[in-house]
Amino acid sequence: xxxxxxxxxxxxxxxxxxxxxxxxxxxxxxxxxxxxxxxxxxxxxxxxxxxxxxxxxxxxxxxxxxxxxxxxxxxxxxxxxxxxxxxxxxxxxxxxxxxxxxxxxxxxxxxxxxxxxxxxxxxxxxxxxxxxxxxxxxxxxxxxxxxxxxxxxxxxxxxxxxxxxxxxxxxxxxxxxxxxxxxxxxxxxxxxxxxxxxxxxxxxxxxxxxxxxxxxxxxxxxxxxxxxxxxxxxxxxxxxxxxxxxxxxxxxxxxxxxxxxxxxxxxxxxxxxxxxxxxxxxxxxxxxxx
Numbered sequence: 369x370x371x372x373x374x375x376x377x378x379x380x381x382x383x384x385x386x387x388x389x390x391x392x393x394x395x396x397x398x399x400x401x402x403x404x405x406x407x408x409x410x411x412x413x414x415x416x417x418x419x420x421x422x423x424x425x426x427x428x429x430x431x432x433x434x435x436x437x438x439x440x441x442x443x444x445x446x447x448x449x450x451x452x453x454x455x456x457x458x459x460x461x462x463x464x465x466x467x468x469x470x471x472x473x474x475x476x477x478x479x480x481x482x483x484x485x486x487x488x489x490x491x492x493x494x495x496x497x498x499x500x501x502x503x504x505x506x507x508x509x510x511x512x513x514x515x516x517x518x519x520x521x522x523x524x525x526x527x528x529x530x531x532x533x534x535x536x537x538x539x540x541x542x543x544x545x546x547x548x549x550x551x552x553x554x555x556x557x558x559x560x561x562x563x564x565x566x567x568x569x570x571x572x573x574x575x576x577x578x579x580x581x582x583x584x585x586x587x588x589x590x591x592x593x594x595x596x597x598x599x600x601x602x603x604x605x606x607x608x609x610x611x612x613x614x615x616x617x618x619x620x621x622x623x624x625x626x627x628x629x630x631x632x633x634x635x636x637x638x639x640x641x642x643x644x645x646x647x648x649x650x651x652x653x654x655x656x657x658x
Contacts, residue, residue: 381414383515384485388416391489391508395501399469400508402435402477402487410439410486422463428486432459435486438474442483444506446473468492473502475509479517487512518622525621526603533606537658548574595638597656604631606657609648 388400401423403413410428412435418424431440434456438445447453448471450464464472472490476483489505548571555567597605600621607617614632618625636642639650651657 380516380519383512383519384414384487385416387487387508387512387515388414390511391487391504392416394508395489395504397489397501398492399467399490400488401490402474402485404485405439405483410435418467420463420467422466426460426463428460432457433464434472435474435488438476438486439483442476442478444473444475444502444509446502447471471501473505475505477509477513477516479513479520484513484516521622522600526600529603529606529620530599533603533658540658544574595640595650595654595656597635597638597651601631601635601638602651602656604628605635605647605651608632608644609651609657 384402388402391397391400397417399415399417401412401415401418403411405411406427408430410430412423412426412428415424428436428439430436434445434447434450437456445456447456450456450469450472467490469490470492472488474486474488477485477487487505487509489501489508491501551567551571551574555564555571558564558567603621604617607620608614614625614628618628621628632644632647635647639647639654641647641650648657
């Protein structure tokens with residue numbers, strides 16, 4: 369019996385929690401649980417209605433137990449009485465029976481062609497599942513799969529936007545370096561004292577505000593207290609910085625305008641500012657935005 373205690377599964381905990389609660393409410397089942405597939409194992413990480421912690425962190429192998437079969441066969445699998453079921457392996461008898469589980473059903477969470485996890489429902493009383501519990505568990509798995517697919521798309525769009533901003537930032541820095549180099553050459557070639565002084569002023573301004581700061585931001589940020597913004601928050605803020613509306617930002621990222629507003633509220637708190645304009649200024653001051 370393998371456990372993955374202490375590891376953080378790469379999934380969305382609140383989405384799992386919502387579906388497990390909804391599944392119990394829809395069926396009256398006393399137990400609902402499940403988790404994502406991580407590194408070739410099904411990690412049981414989310415629970416609603418369990419009495420013990422013996423299932424927590426359990427790593428289920430493909431084909432093993434009820435959930436392992438649902439994962440391996442990519443279909444809903446159930447047993448009316450776990451204790452005497454002869455069509456499943458009994459690798460996990462101790463935690464399952466200690467929890468008091470008699471009948472249980474498991475459905476794979478399929479995102480595209482990939483099984484991202486398995487969701488279970490179970491009863492402790494007399495054996496027998498009934499079609500209602502199987503159907504409800506299957507529906508819950510499908511709903512969760514759709515939500516995870518949406519999260520995947522948001523992550524893809526955010527990553528693409530962050531990559532685009534990084535490319536623009538790198539391009540702008542390269543242009544600044546060329547201007548800086550050109551001004552140096554021009555200062556060396558001119559004999560006009562006034563022009564040389566003006567060029568020196570421009571070089572000092574460039575060095576302080578852009579060229580010098582860009583080269584030293586990585587080291588400087590480690591020393592100063594730079595607020596930590598998540599990738600999604602940076603993506604939202606970088607678009608807001610260009611003057612775009614919440615609706616426009618939401619449309620590009622594929623999320624609701626209210627979600628954009630929620631991100632901005634978090635950003636204002638993290639940056640300790642009170643407006644979008646102040647947030648942009650603060651982010652640029654800390655080197656979070658170009």
